[in-house]
Amino acid sequence: MEANDLNDDLYSQSLYLLNSYKISVRAGFKGRFIQIFLALKFFQEQIPSIFSGRYISSELLQTMLDDLYSKASREADRCVLSVFENRHLARTGIVAEGHAYPQNTWRNNLNIQKGIGCYAPVSDLSSPTFLNQRRVDCRHLHARVQGEMAGATCRLCTSNAKYRSESHRKWLKIEPNGSGYAVVDLQWIDNFIPYLSYDGRRTPFFPLLIAIYYDANPGLVLGQRVHLGREQFKADFNLSNEEFEAYFDESVENPYNKEILRSINESDSDVGRNGRDAPVHDGVADAKRPFSAQPIQSTEVAPPTVNSGWEAEQFVIKALQEAGWSAHNVSRQSVGYDIFATKEKRKIHVEVKSSINNCFPARIQLASA
The missing domain is CATH 3.30.720 (Signal recognition particle alu RNA binding heterodimer, srp9/1)
Structure with missing residues (x-):
């Protein structure tokens, strides 16, 4: 698939298909966590590991998330793609037209209230047993009502933040004073597959590919690609073959893939005719697109x-x-x-x-x- 083959119609159709996929999977599907996971993978060289003793600030991580999903041609108050909701949000901190408060897309999903943050020590967060344990059973949890998450607090959290009714996997270690994050092992598939392959249904690949790469930030490799396909996606998001196969469905028989490939086929795209990626040229990375020089x-x-x-x-x-x-x-x-x-x-x-x-x-x- 060539990046230049993409257009507004294919982009809109991809978002419609991804939203339809979300609706078909049922209410427990959490598309925003798929976006967070992909961001953690994309920026994995810049986000500290739990073993490093370092943390990335909440502000910087939210900016990185906004950058990854921002569409270059859209204004800042409606540019951040909510992939599975078929809508665009304001960047973090900006008040969108018709809204009374600044946008807060990611923060709650990064912390304990309704997210994937955890205050546990590294010894816990490096243990598959602990990562697999339900939060309601965690020894650090102080429950308001036994067996319920709503209103519960974490004994390791100094801010007295309260859980809501949601219980999520543990992907980020929260710095003891709450000011930053470090990431757990991103290659342990079992910790992420409940979101990427919810209820055993893997995420349809081709609509997702178009949704992410179309009109992408030109400052990132996403906005510089000439050829798009499985190998480019794997390279950009640091995915092994095993991870890709576990999380994404690229079958041409998948109804969401089939529909978008049919549309691409009508536009005379190679990937539409073959149902496979265009060949990778000159390794996994394409040359950067130059910016036109303009005077100060x-x-x-x-x-x-x-x-x-x-x-x-x-x-x-x-x-x-x-x-x-x-x-x-x-x-x-x-x-x-x-x-x-x-x-x-x-x-x-x-x-x-x-x-x-x-x-x-x-x-x-x-x-x-």
Whole structure:
């Protein structure tokens, strides 16, 4: 399959098919956890292992998740793909049109309330027995009602966070003070297959492939691929053959694969005719797509009348907007930066600093790339 063969119609159809798959599997299906798993695999070299003694911040992990699923041509308040829901959400910390509060897509699913985080020590989280144990049976659990998760707390959690009624597998070790995460063994299939192959039904591969790669972030390898198929997907998401076969169904007889392949076939795609991947050229990675060089431009903005943190942020936002960027202030949302800005398919994260005394900048320079 060639990346250039994809289009809006195939993308929309893929999302429809994935949503139909979710509905057919039944209510216990948790598509967001499939997205989290794929992100953990995609960024596995950047996310610390539980054996490293290090942690990645919640803010950074949420940004990575947003980056992986953001669609380059969409505005920041409606760009993050919810794969199995057939909809697009705002980036974390941004208030979407018609909403009263900033978007919080991932945080609850990373922690204990309704997610895959766990405060247990490494000795527990490296044990298949502990990972397989139901949370309701965990020795660290303090249940409000015996045998029930709702309202229960973890004795190792210092924030007194309470479980809701959901009980999930343990994929992330939460730093003792709750400020970061480390990942468990990502190659242990039994810990992930309840989500990727819910009720014994593996995730249909071809609609998922199109949903993830179409209009992908050009700063990631997903947005730089020329050829798309099983081997590229495995390389990008660090999957072995065993993992791929356990989690994904690429059979042309799968009804969801069959339907999207029929549509691709009508567009004269090789993968539609053969039901298999296009051949891999020059190894597993394709050459990066070059960005067009554009000159740095200057933007005139009036200085802030009062030099506070907020005034400084507003000054930078105005400068960005004058330079043609769409800018969103997320400084109060604890996402690790103050402003998220986009311009065409480019995006930047801006941390704003202000001086102790009044300052009067008359000009700032904004790189176009």
